[in-house]
Amino acid sequence: MTTGHGSRGIGAVVIVVSAACVAFFTLRPGEAGPQAAIPGGYLASDVVLNILLFVPLGVGFALAGARPLRAAVIGAVASLAIELAQLSSIPGRDASVHDLLTNATGTAVGALLVTHWAGRERWWRSLSPWIAGAIVATWSGGAFLLRASLPGTRWYGQLAHDFAGTEQFDGRVLSLSMQGTPLDDHALAEPLALRDRARRADTLRVKTAVETGTPSSARAQIVAIVAGQPGEIASIWAEGHAIVARQRLSLSDAGLRTPWIRLDSALPARTGEAVTITLEVTRRAFRLSARGPASARESTLALTPDLFWSAFLPGEYQGGSGGRWQPLLPALLTYITLGLALGGRPLRLLAATVVTLIAGPLLAGVALPDAALLGAAATGTLAGVWLSAVLKFRKRKGPLPTEAALAVVPPTD
Secondary structure (H helix, E strand, C coil), X not given: CCCCXXXXXXXXXXXXXXXXXXXXXXXXXXXXXXXXXXXXXXXXXXXXXXXXXXXXXHHHHHHCXXXXXXXXXXXXXXXXXXXXXXHHHCCCCCCCHHHXXXXXXXXXXXXXXXXXXXXHHHHHHHHHHHHHHHHHHHHHHHHHHHCECCCCCCCEEEECCCCCCCECCCCEEEEEEECCEECCCCXXXXXXXXXXXXXXXXXXXXXXXXXXXXXXXXEEEEEEEECCCCCEEEEEEEECCEEXXXXXXXXXXXXXXXXXXXXXXXXXXXXXXXXXEEEEECCCEEEEEEECCCCEEEEEEECCHHHHHHHHCCCCCEECCCCCCCCHHHHHHHHHHHHHHCCCCHHHHHHHHHHHHHHHHHHHCXXXXXXXXXXXXXXXXXXXXXXXXXXXXXXXXXXXXXXXXXXXXXXXX
């Protein structure tokens, strides 16, 4: 693909905007929270996000005239500068080699899209069945990662610990239990028996009684159950007057972010109030409740299949108190891509959409799609079909137009 003055100007604008987005997401301090909650971090989530973040930068470089290899080198150099800045002067950020590789890969992918855009109908014809199959498989398999995970053989209780980037809980923890077994701030005497009982139960239940103190301005741990190297199993935190909690899911085992459930206005403003907090986890939902002498509040987060895609959001997803639309955004993008891939095959598109919505929940036993997810699926597939025509991705029967034109031109001596 050749570039003129117009495309070079557009490329310069894309580069500036993309660089600003990269700086916004990579050069800010990291989110406050326990640094050892999940040892090793969320590698799979970070890989996908890093690639997607640098694709627009590669598009800009290609429009400005750079070849894919040169664009990848520029992306790698820019990524190296970011990693050095994170290592030396940005709190809460970690530098890594895989960031360099994924950032360079994203830049190269963006540049390749531009340089091969003219032949998109040809290469999309080959790639689209594989892309559609990958989307269907990911939707179906992702539902299995919404199951509770109870790894490790040595468990510990934690009562109001203080971590880097968090505050100390100002109240007092009166008790902590899991499945009715009392826990304290030390290693469990018989963790395997508790783990096996929890695995067999239909409902995992973590319960704590606290006496409130001054509300925290940042996240403060109330209680947690951890398992050494695998990291956090379940935890409950105070965040001002709100409570946030999570139970480790198989998402974390796959290197993906596990969602939180949030309960607003759960802690009373007065200090010294007794509050009982319960986190319950079933195959279909998180439930977080707080009961005090004068009030009772409860929040529910349904484990619908789109919750898998919340693992690919730039930050931690907190469900249960608004924000239902957040995991629908990445889910919507997958359905747009599915519509692009199967835009010329309506029956296959309908079958693929139904499978993505139903197969995972039925096989994994998680919650069935709600109206919001059904709406996102319908909107995304229709938008993808429309885009396949507008962007000329839609497959045509017979030879490509260039091939047909060549076929009717008589050979010359």
